[in-house]
Every structure is written in C-alpha cells, then in structure tokens.
Amino acid sequence: MPEYIFVSINDDFTFAITKDVCTIGREQEMSEYLNVKTYVSRTHAKITIENNELYITNLSATNFTYVNNEKISNDTPYLLHDGDEIGLGGFLQNGQRQKNAAYFIVRKSQCL
Secondary structure, eight states, X not given: OEEXXXXXXXXXXXXXXXXXXXXXXXXSBTHHHHTTOTTSOSSOEEEEEETTEEEEEEOOSSSOEEETTEEOOBTSOEEEXXXXXXXXXXXXXXXXXXXXXXXXEEEEEEOO
C-alpha cells in the first residue's frame, strides 16, 4: 500500500497521511503547524485516499486551496500526484509565496 506525506516547502514539517479520510486546518489535523498560518481556515481541506490514489477537496470559503498554483473547485475531489505543490490559503504571486499561507509538496513512496 502506498504511503503519502506532505512536506512543507521549507522542509521544517512533514505530515504522514495515515487514514483514508482526514480533515486538515488550523483546528484539525496538522494544527500544530497550521495554527500560526492565518490564511488557513480552521477546517480548510479534506484529504482522501481512494483506490490507492490521493485526493484533496477544498472546504474553505475564503482563502481556498491551490494545487500547482491553480485554485481547485469547492467540494470536488482533486487527484494529487507525487511532486504536486499544495497551497492552503495562498498561491504564488509575482514569484513569491504568501507568508500567512501554508505550502506543501506531495510525496508518495511504496512501503516494503
């Protein structure tokens, strides 16, 4: 079974996806890292593993979720791939990431 992790852009935080469904946000999973990221909602996104594939669904009505700098639709699961960049509450603007948002790279590895 594949293992998925989110690695923060600056490599100071790693989150392993250990359940088939989890909700991330300032008051959900990953709160220890996200609680200072004011552009991230308390309940920001849902992560789902289905048929060994990883999906993200935006739950935030204000600052949204971005994959590879593109805003994803609300309530529609978006298929993630190894190397995708997720922006919770922010995106790349003029070559800069927004300070109060959170950014992660999706990593997938096969467990032996």
